[in-house]
Amino acid sequence: MKRLLFLLFALWLVTGLPHARAQGKYLTKAGQVSFFSATPIEDIEARNKQVAAVLDFGTGQLAFTLPVKGFVFKRTLMQEHFNENYLESDKFPRATFKGRFVGFEAATLATAGAHPVQVEGDLTLHGVTRHIQLPASLELKDGRLQAFAAFTVASADYNIDVPLLVRNNIAKTVSVRVSLACDPVAGAVGTTSRPAN
Amino acid sequence: MNRYTYSKTTFSGLLLALLLAVAGPARAQTDLLADLERQTADSTKREVVAATFKGTHIINAQSVETPGKGTLAFLIQHRFGTLNSGAYEFFGLDQAVLRLSFEYGLTSRLAVGVGRSSIDKTFDGFVKYRALQQTTGARPMPVSVTLFASSAITTVKFNQPATERNTASRLDFAYQVLIARKVSPGLSVQFMPTLIHRNYTPLAGMQNDVYALGAGLRQKLSKRIALTADYFYLLPGYAARNYYNALGVGFDIETGGHVFQLHFTNAKGMTEKFFVPQTDGNFFNGDIYFGFTVARNFTVKSQLR
Numbered sequence: 001m002k003r004l005l006f007l008l009f010a011l012w013l014v015t016g017l018p019h020a021r022a023q024g025k026y027l028t029k030a031g032q033v034s035f036f037s038a039t040p041i042e043d044i045e046a047r048n049k050q051v052a053a054v055l056d057f058g059t060g061q062l063a064f065t066l067p068v069k070g071f072v073f074k075r076t077l078m079q080e081h082f083n084e085n086y087l088e089s090d091k092f093p094r095a096t097f098k099g100r101f102v103g104f105e106a107a108t109l110a111t112a113g114a115h116p117v118q119v120e121g122d123l124t125l126h127g128v129t130r131h132i133q134l135p136a137s138l139e140l141k142d143g144r145l146q147a148f149a150a151f152t153v154a155s156a157d158y159n160i161d162v163p164l165l166v167r168n169n170i171a172k173t174v175s176v177r178v179s180l181a182c183d184p185v186a187g188a189v190g191t192t193s194r195p196a197n
Numbered sequence: 198m199n200r201y202t203y204s205k206t207t208f209s210g211l212l213l214a215l216l217l218a219v220a221g222p223a224r225a226q227t228d229l230l231a232d233l234e235r236q237t238a239d240s241t242k243r244e245v246v247a248a249t250f251k252g253t254h255i256i257n258a259q260s261v262e263t264p265g266k267g268t269l270a271f272l273i274q275h276r277f278g279t280l281n282s283g284a285y286e287f288f289g290l291d292q293a294v295l296r297l298s299f300e301y302g303l304t305s306r307l308a309v310g311v312g313r314s315s316i317d318k319t320f321d322g323f324v325k326y327r328a329l330q331q332t333t334g335a336r337p338m339p340v341s342v343t344l345f346a347s348s349a350i351t352t353v354k355f356n357q358p359a360t361e362r363n364t365a366s367r368l369d370f371a372y373q374v375l376i377a378r379k380v381s382p383g384l385s386v387q388f389m390p391t392l393i394h395r396n397y398t399p400l401a402g403m404q405n406d407v408y409a410l411g412a413g414l415r416q417k418l419s420k421r422i423a424l425t426a427d428y429f430y431l432l433p434g435y436a437a438r439n440y441y442n443a444l445g446v447g448f449d450i451e452t453g454g455h456v457f458q459l460h461f462t463n464a465k466g467m468t469e470k471f472f473v474p475q476t477d478g479n480f481f482n483g484d485i486y487f488g489f490t491v492a493r494n495f496t497v498k499s500q501l502r
Binding site for chain 1: 268
């Protein structure tokens with residue numbers, strides 16, 4: 001009898017453990033990333049609304065992936081050049097980020113307001129992977145996780161060739177903004193059963 | 198207290214179960230990105246192939262491209278005289294034929310335009326519609342098909358009475374089906390069956406309807422320079438017997454908002470009604486016109502909401 005009870009206890013541990021550990025997993029498939037380059041000659045802005053991101057507070061990890069051809073520019077020709085000549089989107093169709101939260105307690109999300117957090121990880125763009133660190137802000141509002149981040153990217157760091165003729169039109173460092181509204185994935189703590197989009 | 202003897206298999210089985218319970222989450226960590234990519238991979242997604250050609254013209258011929266939604270393209274097409282004109286004419290550079298045109302993308306598929314050539318002081322207006330676009334992914338479309346229709350009117354003063362040369366006699370129409378395929382990131386080919394309808398021909402035997410088959414290609418030599426060529430083969434008839442097939446070869450150089458096209462061709466005119474049925478230059482005899490086209494894009498409607 002005791003052996004049976006012990007076995008049942010062990011079984012419960014195996015199945016119950018992941019649930020107890022998972023503080024929340026949040027997912028979005030329509031996140032937004034935009035970048036901005038300002039020079040005296042011209043300002044370049046583009047927006048991508050097809051960003052997929054998952055933030056897992058159980059493991060403290062996050063991952064992003066976005067299609068490079070999803071960036072929309074105000075000029076159609078700029079968008080064509082961006083994909084054909086600069087980012088070579090046929091060769092490198094996706095840009096990804098894989099990282100983790102540094103020293104962040106998932107429990108702080110329960111309190112209202114925006115919480116600053118440090119994120120570090122590997123950003124892969126144009127076939128080049130670099131380790132970056134950036135500040136971000138997280139806020140749990142109405143059951144959705146709002147995440148914001150702003151950082152800079154140097155085109156030279158990712159082998160993005162800018163020809164001499166237009167070197168003064170494109171800033172050497174481009175500022176990137178990330179804005180996501182993630183829905184909880186079913187099974188997360190403290191959520192109503194809502195299907196992830 | 199009872200003491201139970203546990204068998205070795207039971208003990209090791211429990212140990213394994215406990216180890217798996219701890220190991221489970223750790224395995225999930227490294228696959229977070231892979232899981233996300235799997236979730237977002239859409240097997241029904243079709244992606245439109247963009248930038249089959251750099252501009253709306255190959256050399257003489259129209260390409261399948263349109264300016265893009267909300268974009269106004271301004272083209273200056275300039276053609277000098279023939280290279281075999283001799284040194285006195287500075288190998289043709291003293292003579293010039295010009296065409297200026299504006300093209301506007303009403304939508305991403307429909308474009309309209311107007312132009313004016315200096316030959317016979319011809320105005321032309323056209324409509325270009327991207328009927329099909331080449332796609333990759335699920336159910337791929339192998340080619341891009343664009344429909345082109347234009348009408349041209351010569352406004353030069355004739356020394357003939359109005360009864361013989363009325364307004365209707367000044368009109369010519371061109372209809373083309375442009376079929377192109379981006380074979381690789383560097384090579385695009387185009388095929389265009391063409392019909393030119395001329396309301397008036399000076400002699401009875403000359404064709405009012407001229408049929409031709411055109412072909413063009415673009416081969417990228419570097420990121421911004423490409424080799425281009427186009428050729429129109431006239432189907433048998435009066436025009437085919439008395440005129441030459443139009444051939445053009447050239448280079449495209451792309452800089453920021455401009456595309457510069459430098460070319461050599463045996464056709465003097467730059468509108469379909471001139472270069473398809475009326476080319477009288479023998480390319481291999483030196484009747485080669487050097488010319489250039491500059492296309493500049495202006496954004497009228499910003500695409501960023």
